[in-house]
Amino acid sequence: MMPLHGTTASDAWARKTEELAAWLIGPGRLTGDAVAVTSGLAQRLTAMGVPLHRLRIAMRVDNPLLTAWGILWEPGMEAKIFTIPHAYLDTATYVGSPAQHVIETGTWLRRQLDQLDPEDHTVLHELASAGFTDYLAVPVAFGNGVVQGAMFATRNASGFAERHIALIKDLAVPLSAALEAIAMRRSTASLLATFLGEGPAARVQAGAIRRGDIVETKAAILLTDMRGFTRLSLTSSPPQLLITLGRYFEAVADAVRAEGGDVLKFLGDGVLSIFRVGENGRWTACAAAVRAVSHAIATARASDLPPFVAALHVGSVMYGNIGSLDRLDFTVVGPAVNMVSRLEGIAKASGETIVCSGTFASALPGTRTRTLGRFELKGLDGEHEVFAVVAGQVS
Template sequence: MQNSEIQRITNWLIDGARSSGTPSEMIAEVCEHLVAAGLPLSRFGIFIRTLHPEIFGRNFIWRQGQKVEIGTVDFEILDTPEFARSPLRIVFEEGLEVRGRMDDPDSKRFPFLDDMRAEGVTDYLAMPMPYLDGSIHATSWVTRQPGGFSDDDIAAIRTLVAPLARVSEIISLRRTAEMLLDTYVGNRAGARILGGQIRRGHNDTMQAAIWLSDLRGFTALSDRLPAETVVEILNQYFDCQVTAIRGHGGEVLKFMGDGLLAVFPIDEYIGDAAHVCARVLEAARESRASVEALAFPVGDVVERFRFGVALHVGNILYGNIGGGNRLDFTCIGPAVNLAARLEKITGRLGRTVVASEGFANACRHDWRELGEFPIAGFSKAQRVYGLAEETPVVMA
């Protein structure tokens, strides 16, 4: 390989790989330049561990003449026999290089390399890619060249790992920030925060369908069960709603004990309130079915659950609210207040789903008028609707 070409690729990486718009494009461009410079590379992989509650890491696989494949791996892989006997386990846990020349009997200790051997691979090299925070990530380099990688090839690869680590770390840090914001404040709010809306006063008015729910009998449940059990119940209970909400275009803004606040944005220019509210109602029905099916064994007893959700539609103020340098990206306004009051009515009426007059008018459905109710903080009584298909259940 030409040292000048390696230096050019290194400089390009240090400069941020600016000509590549995505991580996949950056990886493809690096590999193609390396092949053009004389590195006999047939396959390259980069494995990034992530700060995510469900995903252990992401992998990007380049093969000559093919598009980069992107995949994710969950934490269950750590307990598999395949991972226990994988070269990457040594890289991740010990930070060591692992080489597997197919003509070396020692390579037989890695079953993964049997597949490589069947594909005509002659040499495999896994190298640690340390980040500045001390975490260890990994790269893998594969060739079909007779005799495997030369000493010069391996020296060139080692030269490239450090600049590759720097640019991938920058990309990973931004992605981690996006994932953490999505996890804790929601994707819509996360995008705004990353976009620079980080000061008090950065607020927008938005029309949205509003979802506010809570679990029936939660106080009594918390009193008679261990706190750890209550947390497990809450997690499974929220799963019943979050999947449906996100699946129908909503965003969960906040968990408040057993309460959940979500919004479904309405595009005022398109005028899609009817379509959005229909999706909200479908999410409510799916959540109702999931909560009804939820059975949680506690000793000899199987706990069953009910919840209530209030649906409303209106304008909300959406943005940064808080004190000093502790802010919350949330929504406020009379529409949110009304949804919170309506949610309390679900319990009094023994209903799972209740809707405001505004929501019922936007979402044409077989609604049953439940009457007018005085609402604290509102000058006029509010007409409330329930689903005709629901049979009220008054809890003892």
């Protein structure tokens, strides 16, 4: 049978290839969604007759805990995002793997899985055991020189045809164009969250980037401070001091984040955090703050860390960017922040572990507190009643 209008099968294949590349560069890229790009690519390849049964794309990320993230697609399942911790790079699963080969050499790799040698990597043998017959690892290079890995696998008895392999390799550049901006945004978001905290990072990404981009919000404020830090700094070696500080910061920060709070600053040996008051009112924010500090204290004790004190207050704060024209800091300021700073001094002087303001105590009537008396606080008018809080007591 003669092809219609003189169009050959190779012409049709070339046109579909161009359409898929155009989709990646245009609509796919503009989705801003790596899952949509990966799923869309896999579905279009399948529609073109490519016997694709697994697509896994991994991309590096600038994150203190993770080395990469990515998307896994298989037919009949919803594509899902996965993450890879830094420790993975030292495991036998990665060392010598096709992924390492692609990332470090920038060259593609194909293995027909029914023809494996005993010395082939474990990952390939595992895929073969799962019924896969052919495997193609393709480098996807970003503009900053970083190479990502896209891994294609099939269960088709004949594996991938040569034109399927050529198509997949030809799509590496359009796929890079579709994913690079998405990956860079995710990496930027991860860095911002690492240095600013989740809440401030979200506001900066939303456009709060100028000096004076400040909003007034109500929040429970938590300030922790290590006891005896000066003595510790004089008696510990610098490496040991940094290790101790890191473990203490981790105990506090993990507890704060677990309760939905934002860690805003590490101030020497202090940690400033807030729990914003939402629709559920002050009680919810204050209860979260007490639970967070109680958990942090328990973790520190179990880890044999130096003891620390905590001060709690709730009130209105100015939340946003302050600083000079060319150097900004995302933080909270206002009388409520001054209050919690003064309360921290009372905690240290009184020997109590957790203290709070009268305003905070009244917001948590079910919490066990006892008055420590009334105090004049530097920079604040009048006398203020201060309370000790029993850790873990939120009813």
